[in-house]
Amino acid sequence: MSKSKSAVAADLDTPTDLPQQSVDKISVALNTLLADAFALYLKTKNFHWHISGRHFRDYHLMLDEQSDQIFATTDQLAERVRKVGGVTLKSIGQIAKLQTIKDNDEDYVPPREMLRELMNDNKKMAAAMRKAHEIVDDCKDAATAGLLENFIDETERRTWFLFEASRQEGGNEE
Structure with missing residues (x-):
């Protein structure tokens, strides 16, 4: 028998002043962001491991830095779900579904296609974070909103760097 989204084991039922409907909405939004963060992390590492060409060192280091930054968001997103009383991801299978x-x-x-693909993925991630921000605003969850604001800024920075780096790879450098 399948549990509903709001079913939480008694020992994991974190006290919160948020209504259950808000907990459920926030949890769904953040768990989707969490799944995307893991997917983007692994894709960024994949490209980090497989980048080639004359800008290898610069791109390799940039993608390593970006993957570390993306991975750092995962624990904060998951812990935020738990703090508001929700249940977060438990497996690679759940990540794949979400x-x-x-x-x-x-x-x-x-290389240029790698950078452009990651740039577009980061843009998509920023847009998803903005949508999640609207949800948490509606639920009056200021702490999650603040966390998302920082993550949006970091994601926009990654997008910018990837954009600029991909322009150089295209032969537009001086």
Whole structure:
């Protein structure tokens, strides 16, 4: 028998002043962001491991830095779900069901395409964070809103860096 989204084991039932409907909405929004963060983290690491070309070192280091930053969001998102009384992801299977960021399993992706794909994924992530921000605002969850505001800023920074780096790879450098 399947449990509803709001069913929480008694020992995990974190006290909160938020109504259950708000807990459920916040949990769904944050768990989707969490799944996307894991998907984007792994794709960024994949491209970090498989980048090639004359800008290898710069791109390799940038993607490593960005993957670390993305991974750092995962614990904060999951813990926020728990703080408001929800239940968070438990498996790779759940991530696969919830993620909206598409995997890239190609044997070879040219460097510029890698950077552009990650740029678009980060843009999509920022848009999803803004939608989640609207949900948490409606639920009067200021703490989650503040967390998302910082993550949006970091995601926009990654997007900017990827945009600029992908322009150089295209041969527009001086």
